[in-house]
Amino acid sequence: MTTNVLNHPLVNVTVEDQGNRIGVTSGSGTRALVSARVLRFACDCDLCGDVKSGKRWLPPDMVPVGTMAETVFMSDPQTVSLTWADGHVSVYPLWQLQSLAVTAVTPMRPARFRAKPWDASLAERIVRVDCAAALSEDAPLFTALEALRDDGIVMLTDVPHEPEDTLAIASRFGPVRETSYGRVFDLISKPNSRVAGETSRAQLAHTDEPFRYAPPGFIMFHAIKTAAEGGGTSIMVDGFKVAQRLKETRPEAFDLLTRAGVTHRRLHEGEVHFETEAHVISLDSEGAVTGIRFNDRCLVLQPGDARETEQLLDALGSFSVLLKDESMQFRHQLVPGELLIFDNGRILHGRTEFDQSIGVRHLRSCNLDRDAVHSAFRTLASRFAPDDAFEVLYQGPIL
Numbered sequence: 001m002t003t004n005v006l007n008h009p010l011v012n013v014t015v016e017d018q019g020n021r022i023g024v025t026s027g028s029g030t031r032a033l034v035s036a037r038v039l040r041f042a043c044d045c046d047l048c049g050d051v052k053s054g055k056r057w058l059p060p061d062m063v064p065v066g067t068m069a070e071t072v073f074m075s076d077p078q079t080v081s082l083t084w085a086d087g088h089v090s091v092y093p094l095w096q097l098q099s100l101a102v103t104a105v106t107p108m109r110p111a112r113f114r115a116k117p118w119d120a121s122l123a124e125r126i127v128r129v130d131c132a133a134a135l136s137e138d139a140p141l142f143t144a145l146e147a148l149r150d151d152g153i154v155m156l157t158d159v160p161h162e163p164e165d166t167l168a169i170a171s172r173f174g175p176v177r178e179t180s181y182g183r184v185f186d187l188i189s190k191p192n193s194r195v196a197g198e199t200s201r202a203q204l205a206h207t208d209e210p211f212r213y214a215p216p217g218f219i220m221f222h223a224i225k226t227a228a229e230g231g232g233t234s235i236m237v238d239g240f241k242v243a244q245r246l247k248e249t250r251p252e253a254f255d256l257l258t259r260a261g262v263t264h265r266r267l268h269e270g271e272v273h274f275e276t277e278a279h280v281i282s283l284d285s286e287g288a289v290t291g292i293r294f295n296d297r298c299l300v301l302q303p304g305d306a307r308e309t310e311q312l313l314d315a316l317g318s319f320s321v322l323l324k325d326e327s328m329q330f331r332h333q334l335v336p337g338e339l340l341i342f343d344n345g346r347i348l349h350g351r352t353e354f355d356q357s358i359g360v361r362h363l364r365s366c367n368l369d370r371d372a373v374h375s376a377f378r379t380l381a382s383r384f385a386p387d388d389a390f391e392v393l394y395q396g397p398i399l
């Protein structure tokens with residue numbers, strides 16, 4: 001028998017407000033009045049789609065005002081069905097309706113992962129994972145992926161250094177992104193290279209390729225040859241810490257870098273012309289920092305009002321001063337056998353100058369897509385840390 005009231009020891013469901021609302025009361029007595037349209041949209045029957053896996057066949061406009069529920073009934077011991085005015089029947093697991101009743105009392109938004117930004121003290125606790133273990137077992141790989149979420153950086157140790165090893169390691173974390181340099185880029189010091197990374201000059205910490213709409217998500221540096229006494233020490237800075245300090249010390253500069261469009265450009269006449277206008281500090285929907293995009297070498301100040309342009313230059317200057325502050329920097333001389341992976345939307349990387357007369361510096365580098373690395377994290381989290389699998393992660397620099 002179908003009716004507009006369903007009494008069950010675990011949940012009580014009623015059709016209310018002429019079918020526009022569904023009353024849900026849990027066994028413990030908490031009650032929610034849910035939008036019937038929202039529930040109709042959540043239907044994942046064969047006709048409406050498998051919402052969880054991202055195969056929705058019911059677009060929002062097919063759930064218009066006036067979508068009304070008529071009756072409620074128990075389809076089996078674990079599910080409740082609603083019949084709609086057009087005759088469609090939706091089926092919901094009991095737990096889903098119970099959780100609606102509970103969250104009405106304690107509103108639940110998706111949990112957000114909030115990073116704890118680091119400073120120079122990262123040197124004492126950077127997560128190191130044995131490369132062979134990460135290649136062959138999922139638990140150490142998850143440890144590395146977790147460090148990439150928490151600190152935005154992880155070091156693999158005892159790494160073999162044949163060319164094919166670089167790709168084999170990268171592919172454990174996600175597909176390698178092909179760039180204009182190929183899949184793997186051999187970063188070898190050359191005196192007159194037009195690629196700044198290949199010269200021997202010092203580099204202010206920066207994110208790579210901010211002139212792209214979607215910069216590389218994660219970067220891997222695989223040390224093949226380095227000369228410890230010749231300089232070229234890697235400098236890593238947590239951009240979230242820089243943003244935090246800037247907000248504390250110069251809030252107006254912080255605010256400007258979250259609002260002003262800043263242009264980064266890469267122009268090789270007749271070959272490539274990349275250009276992106278975006279915020280240096282990206283915020284998420286709750287106003288928390290979610291990504292950084294900054295590279296002094298390809299920064300362009302567009303002409304504009306003199307005072308406003310100067311304010312922007314000052315803000316960028318304050319940001320740069322913080323990047324140079326050694327108390328913020330994790331400095332490390334990479335040696336062969338070590339490999340760093342870091343989040344290019346959070347961690348800025350630079351290096352000290354090095355002396356080419358002492359030795360060649362050779363790093364092998366490749367890029368991984370941010371969402372693919374996070375997908376690898378979530379997939380393993382479902383086994384190793386189920387509570388973390390559905391957290392909203394920081395999504396990197398946005399336009």
Ligand SMILES: [Fe+2]
Nearest residue numbers: 197207208349
């Ligand atoms: Fe770089």
